[in-house]
Amino acid sequence: MTDPLSSAASSAPAVPHARTEPLPLPPASAPPSPEGAELGDELKDAYWSTWDGEASRTSMWKIFAKLPAIIHRVLAMAWRADARATLAVIVLQLGSAAMAAFGLLASIGVLQALFAQGATPDRIRAAFPSLALVAGLLMFRAVLDAGVALYQARLTPKIRRIVEMDFLRLAAHVRLEAVDDANWADDSNRANDRGLYYARQSITQIMELASALLGLIGAASVLTVLHPLLLPLLLASVIPQGLASVRSARMRFLSQVRYSTLQRRIRLFTWLLLDRDSAAELRSSTAQAALLGEHERIARRIEEEDTRLGRAEARTSLFGRAVGGVATGLTYAALAWMTIVGWLPLASGGGAVLAIRASQGTLTRIVLATHYVYEHALWVSDLYTFLEKCRTLLPRRTGHAAPSQVKTVSVRNVAYIYPDGKKPALNGVSLELDAGSTVAFVGANGSGKSTMSKLIAGLYEPTSGSITWDGTDVLTMDAESVQAQVAMVLQDPVEWPLSALANITISTGTITQADPERAHQAATASGADQVIAGLRQQWTTPLSKRFKDGEELSGGNWAKFAVARGLYKDAAVLLLDEPTASMDPRAEHAAYTAVLRGRRRADRITILISHRLASVIECDRIFVFQDGRIIESGDHSSLMAQRGEYYQMFTLQAAAYQAEAPSRNGDSG
Numbered sequence: 327m328t329d330p331l332s333s334a335a336s337s338a339p340a341v342p343h344a345r346t347e348p349l350p351l352p353p354a355s356a357p358p359s360p361e362g363a364e365l366g367d368e369l370k371d372a373y374w375s376t377w378d379g380e381a382s383r384t385s386m387w388k389i390f391a392k393l394p395a396i397i398h399r400v401l402a403m404a405w406r407a408d409a410r411a412t413l414a415v416i417v418l419q420l421g422s423a424a425m426a427a428f429g430l431l432a433s434i435g436v437l438q439a440l441f442a443q444g445a446t447p448d449r450i451r452a453a454f455p456s457l458a459l460v461a462g463l464l465m466f467r468a469v470l471d472a473g474v475a476l477y478q479a480r481l482t483p484k485i486r487r488i489v490e491m492d493f494l495r496l497a498a499h500v501r502l503e504a505v506d507d508a509n510w511a512d513d514s515n516r517a518n519d520r521g522l523y524y525a526r527q528s529i530t531q532i533m534e535l536a537s538a539l540l541g542l543i544g545a546a547s548v549l550t551v552l553h554p555l556l557l558p559l560l561l562a563s564v565i566p567q568g569l570a571s572v573r574s575a576r577m578r579f580l581s582q583v584r585y586s587t588l589q590r591r592i593r594l595f596t597w598l599l600l601d602r603d604s605a606a607e608l609r610s611s612t613a614q615a616a617l618l619g620e621h622e623r624i625a626r627r628i629e630e631e632d633t634r635l636g637r638a639e640a641r642t643s644l645f646g647r648a649v650g651g652v653a654t655g656l657t658y659a660a661l662a663w664m665t666i667v668g669w670l671p672l673a674s675g676g677g678a679v680l681a682i683r684a685s686q687g688t689l690t691r692i693v694l695a696t697h698y699v700y701e702h703a704l705w706v707s708d709l710y711t712f713l714e715k716c717r718t719l720l721p722r723r724t725g726h727a728a729p730s731q732v733k734t735v736s737v738r739n740v741a742y743i744y745p746d747g748k749k750p751a752l753n754g755v756s757l758e759l760d761a762g763s764t765v766a767f768v769g770a771n772g773s774g775k776s777t778m779s780k781l782i783a784g785l786y787e788p789t790s791g792s793i794t795w796d797g798t799d800v801l802t803m804d805a806e807s808v809q810a811q812v813a814m815v816l817q818d819p820v821e822w823p824l825s826a827l828a829n830i831t832i833s834t835g836t837i838t839q840a841d842p843e844r845a846h847q848a849a850t851a852s853g854a855d856q857v858i859a860g861l862r863q864q865w866t867t868p869l870s871k872r873f874k875d876g877e878e879l880s881g882g883n884w885a886k887f888a889v890a891r892g893l894y895k896d897a898a899v900l901l902l903d904e905p906t907a908s909m910d911p912r913a914e915h916a917a918y919t920a921v922l923r924g925r926r927r928a929d930r931i932t933i934l935i936s937h938r939l940a941s942v943i944e945c946d947r948i949f950v951f952q953d954g955r956i957i958e959s960g961d962h963s964s965l966m967a968q969r970g971e972y973y974q975m976f977t978l979q980a981a982a983y984q985a986e987a988p989s990r991n992g993d994s995g
Contacts, residue, residue, distance in 0.1 A: 393696070396703040400528045403706075407484040414477040418470045419533060423540030425467035430548045430681055432460045478533060486526040493517060493709070496716035499806070502785045503745055504719040513712055521709025524702040531702055535695035541688045545681040552674045553664065559657045559678075560685055566649040592628065595621040602871060657682060721805035722787075728807040731929050732795045732898045735759040735782065740791035741954075742777055750789070751777045753954040761898075764932040766942035768972065769951035775935050778951070779901050782933070784808030813895035817904035819888035821879070823870035826858050829887050833895040844894055852889035903935040939976045948972065 404412040433456075497514055504510055549556035595617050598604050608614060661678055664670040670678070735758070742752040752774045759765055759782075767775040780786045781793060784805050793800050800808050813833065822829050830848055831840040849855040861867035861877055868876035869887075879887070889905050936942055943962045950958035950965070950972045958970050965972040 411481040418473040422470040427544030429463040500719040517712040524705040528702040538691035762928040766945040773951035774954040783812040812899040813892040813897040815892040815905040827865040848890040848893035854886040854890040
């Protein structure tokens with residue numbers, strides 16, 4: 327009697343070899359390109375450098391013109407995070423600036439007493455009240471500054487937390503098509519990496535700017551009170567140093583832009599040298615020398631850029647201080663002349679010197695803080711633009727939830743084109759799935775199986791056609807309620823760095839509460855129970871070596887947890903997309919047995935997607951996909967009888983197994 331598998335294998339069609347153009351040999355040596363060009367031109371304009379150095383390319387007048395809108399946005403963000411702390415910071419900052427101005431005036435009183443006529447002990451006694459006032463004002467200012475630091479320390483983490491939760495809540499819920507967009511990675515990572523960081527830093531920089539501005543205003547007010555001509559003298563003395571500060575700040579920003587690519591690359595090589603995931607191959611391929619050599623080459627270029635920047639800043643600072651010194655000397659000469667001719671008392675002249683010295687440092691703070699505020703605001707604005715974009719990409723909300731059970735899922739003439747696709751991934755697909763049945767989607771890679779599964783799971787919306795649950799179009803239901811009723815097990819499951827229990831129960835939206843009996847049943851059905859029994863802390867073991875007492879699983883064992891997660895969810899539709907590809911044959915057989923027999927439910931639709939056709943033989947119905955269409959459907963026997971695409975795929979796989987058997991028998995002899 328002829329073996330049907332053998333006969334099927336013998337009649338399997340030959341597979342022609344694809345013809346390709348010969349690949350040219352690589353060059354004998356390829357010296358690294360400058361500034362990371364070997365990674366592609368797109369790296370030069372990567373997300374993290376979008377606004378780096380923008381302030382250095384913008385005029386100071388433009389920056390000052392935008393400051394009010396920037397400050398309003400940041401303060402509104404701070405007010406939302408903690409109104410009381412924001413108000414306290416503003417009031418205390420104003421009070422601190424007022425104490426500085428009053429302290430300067432009190433210092434003039436000290437000088438007046440010391441420069442008065444009379445015996446030295448008498449002049450010191452006369453200056454004592456003013457000295458006590460200066461000390462009191464300084465102490466009170468110190469208390470106010472401590473209050474600013476205290477409330478600012480309370481405020482900035484709240485800003486970070488609130489904005490970060492807004493960001494994550496929106497980004498985690500946007501439609502899958504948005505995540506598939508090639509620009510999504512740049513947008514989301516830019517917002518996460520820079521936007522969130524500078525959202526927290528922006529309030530600090532605005533407080534620094536406010537403090538410096540108030541200090542300068544206080545000093546200018548004191549000088550105006552002493553003599554109106556002192557204000558122009560103040561400007562003349564601080565403008566040269568201020569211009570030097572502007573130039574130095576711009577050079578630092580431009581330098582950051584120039585070697586930001588090198589910095590990114592050196593961080594990449596550092597990560598590869600330290601990361602656990604690359605550790606084994608790093609050592610087995612003895613790649614340490616190559617990576618260390620590239621790291622040192624880039625580090626030397628950064629060193630050269632830092633040295634060049636240091637020399638340029640030193641020259642700029644020397645020029646600014648030289649010109650500033652001349653201007654300050656002329657200012658002091660003007661003060662001396664005003665004192666000699668009697669326009670200004672000697673004590674007031676001394677106070678003017680103190681005010682001018684303080685103002686020079688304050689102006690430098692203003693220039694730097696203004697640059698930082700402007701540039702940080704660009705990142706914050708970019709973050710809020712991303713959040714607004716996320717709000718337009720959220721899943722549909724209709725106010726109607728999907729039912730917890732479904733008798734029939736009907737797909738009618740569905741087509742789907744990916745946003746960046748040129749041809750339909752699905753075209754005119756129709757099928758019907760009944761509760762209690764197990765169906766399979768089979769076909770070559772790219773035939774549309776996984777796309778169809780994502781449409782059924784509610785992750786994508788059809789470009790045309792309809793998907794209905796018991797006659798109700800799913801587009802009339804909240805998208806996330808549909809997703810909640812589909813348990814989807816993927817070929818490459820996420821390796822959650824959580825406990826063994828949480829890895830199973832996370833599909834229900836919580837990792838702190840679980841149904842122990844249900845979790846145990848799901849783990850037993852998938853084979854994960856044997857894995858858990860071998861862990862040091864069993865259910866509470868962290869499944870990641872990055873945590874204390876954590877353990878690492880093999881790909882096959884992770885697949886068991888993924889199947890258990892799908893079973894635990896206990897949804898109306900169970901969809902398994904090649905979940906056993908990394909399992910050994912016994913584990914795969916046990917998992918499919920659990921799904922097809924042991925855990926089969928009369929109220930659940932089970933869908934299997936597999937390239938191993940032996941695993942779908944027992945399915946009630948098999949749909950064969952090709953080029954986005956269903957070309958055959960039926961059970962295993964009827965499809966084999968048709969001798970079509972399914973028959974050819976099955977016999978090809980059978981032929982491979984039949985060919986191995988004689989070889990093994992020969993080896994054993």
